[in-house]
Amino acid sequence: MAYKDMREFLDVLREDGQLKDCDEKIKVAHGDNELQALMRLLCQNDGPALMLNNLEGYNTPDIPVIFNPFGTRERTAMMIDERDPLESKKKHARALGNPASWVDPVLVTRDQAPCKDVVIGKDEISLDKQLPHVWFGKEAASYITGAVGITHDPETGERNVGCYRLTQLWNAVHPKGEEYPEEQQKKQLSVFCFWNPPMSHIGLHLAKATAMGKPLEVAFACQCDPAIHLAAATGLAFGQDEFRFAGALRGAPVELVKAETVDIEVPATAEFIIEGVFIPNSETTIGNHSNPVGYYDAIQVFPRFEVTAITHRKNPLWYATMEMMPPFDHNYQALMPVETEVLADLQGKIPEVRDVVVTPNMTYIVQLSVDGAAKPHAEFGKYILHAVWGSAGRWGRTAKIVIVVGPDVDPYDMDSIEWAIATRVQPATDTIINESGQAFVLDPSAPKGHHGFPVVGSQLGIDATMKVPERFESYQEVSQPTAEEVAAVADKLRTILG
Ligand SMILES: Cc1cc2nc3c(=O)[nH]c(=O)nc-3n(C[C@H](O)[C@H](O)[C@H](O)COP(=O)(O)O)c2cc1C
Incomplete structure (x- = not known):
């Protein structure tokens, strides 16, 4: 059975006793460290997912935060409707090895797309108010960690979808003691896209667009059907479409809808969509960022894009996580595609x-x-x-x-x-x-x-x-x-x- 959206997945977790409401106050302001401590506590003990309903030092109190939804091997397997880790890997490996089984997405109309419930146009963008900000550990910025980034190859038009995190510059500390200009804090986001090794595909699209002197449009979809997030975290060959692969994982086509301001189709049931256009040759210095091998990266430089629209569902949900000395909540989500890639190759011979x-x-x-x-x-x-x-x-x-x-x-x-x-x-x-x-x-x-x-x-x-x-x-x-x-x-x- 394909989940329609993240909400349906959370309902299954809740019914199973694997998602609990947390109405206790949790401090999430810059400088507080309750979220990292909570991550350690839950992930070291295969703890449940939590819906954090009462956050202190939070700019969007009406938006609850999903915490630790994929934090066990079982819940990671559940992202594609399995329970057993090996069975989920086999399902993933079968789809990975057989592009003929991939399923084209279908396009739905605006009124069939809950992600259009609320539309915020370019002139109204003020990221300090419209996107949630929570802080972990000694990180210098609030990062967006539950988004899949969608771009098209400026040469061939082929689509790429990948999990790439974003840096919110609002209220962030600059690693060299500078101030981020207000325009950047309120209207722009920086994307972790590497165009040198390790060569993410969004980085390759941006490098091509820059060489061709073309602007690169982008859309980020936050909190989708978990199969989409898993597909986006899988290293498909350059040029292959992760939405088609997600269709094979879920056994049903992904539903897409046209974005408002860019020529990109986005998952219709996502909680939030952030649309924008990369600023040519922009460079943003960021850090600290806590990385998945357990150390802070003090300084990194990434490109920025200008946000041209935000759309979201009524009563939207947010998801936040961090990387740190393992274990953390998306270890298994990030590692399952790695396991599957090696398993598929070895079992083939x-x-x-x-x-x-x-x-x-x-x-x-x-x-x-x-x-x-x-x-x-x-x-x-x-x-x-x-x-x-x-x-x-x-x-x-x-x-x-x-x-x-x-x-x-x-x-x-x-x-x-x-x-x-x-x-x-x-x-x-x-x-x-x-x-x-x-x-x-x-x-x-x-x-x-x-x-x-x-x-x-x-x-x-x-x-x-x-x-x-x-x-x-x-x-x-x-x-x-x-x-x-x-x-x-x-x-x-x-x-x-x-
Ligand atoms: C939650 C999560 C966050 C991730 N964040 C990043 C990131 O910020 N930058 C990056 O290059 N890869 C990140 N990854 C790994 C990529 O999503 C993965 O390597 C994927 O295959 C990249 O897609 P691509 O091959 O189409 O570039 C993340 C993975 C997960 C599960």
Whole structure:
């Protein structure tokens, strides 16, 4: 079943006991840090999603904030109507590998599009009042983190949709002590679009438009059907349309409506649409921004666009999140497309690959369906390590730590993985150091290339399969109860243990 919008997804969470209303006052003004603390508390314990209804130091008190909606692997799977993480990856991988199954969006009229309930024209734009602002940690600005950005290739017209965050300049602190001009604070937004590595597609569109001397129009849709957000976070090939891919994930076409001021079609049931035009050669210095590997980026430079319209639903909802030292609430949303990309590639050629799990700290675990004597050949685990680094797409080649385990190791459980390393690995013979891997662009330990981003980094592969037939003829029997035995004793002692 396809969710019509974010609201329908939230209804399912609520019915399931996974979304709770929070009427307690939460401080969100610049300098307060209750939201980051709340993020840590919830995400460290697989906590529920919250609807924050009572925010202090908030500019739009009538707009509640959705918090932690995708914060567990189960809720991330639910974005595409699954529950089991592996099943959701398989669904995602099937769609990813078969563009023939993608579904064209359909166009609806303005009166069928709730995102047009309220229309704010260019002359009335005042971003201090019309968009919510909440602050996390020591971040210098309030960032918009629940938006998908839509642009068209200025040469071919092909559409791109991606998750890119925006910096709100209103009331933001400039990292070099300057003031953002009032015009920028109230009417412009800056977009995290990289045109140097790591090469986001919006950045490539902007680079092309700049070279052609053309303005680039953009629309950001905030809080859509979660399948759209997942599709937008997936690294499709340049030129492929994430709305068509989202149609395959949801099993129904995405409904789009024409934007007000730009030649772009936007999701009809989004909570907010922000339309605009990039300002040629604009550069905005921003920072601190807290990044997904857990450090503050003190200074970054990004382009700005002029907001030409905002439209939104009646009684709209906002969503806010931050990145920080993992875990945080959209780890799994961002990592599922990474897992799927590698899983689809490996399963396409190695049937013994059962699952690929990427942890919030970006360690890649490959679980095999065989181990020991059932492995196709000696050193099969090392073959898998090389296959990850050689996999198609943008992610496998950047895997800094890769661990291969057998079917009796739970790839979602670090205790289980650590046990496999402790009891099945001799570091001198069962690991590989790849000295010339591609660095993950945000790894602060890797040397920086000439663009200021790391390019090359070393990588560690650990073959934690049983070393049969490599060193032994057989392996000792594992000592542990079955899951059924544990469940039975838990049932028996329920009144004592709770
Ligand atoms: C919540 C969320 C926020 C993200 N923010 C950014 C961002 O600010 N900039 C960026 O380049 N990628 C960001 N990403 C990752 C991109 O969305 C992802 O790499 C996507 O494939 C980019 O689309 P593209 O390949 O069409 O450029 C984010 C992902 C998620 C899930």
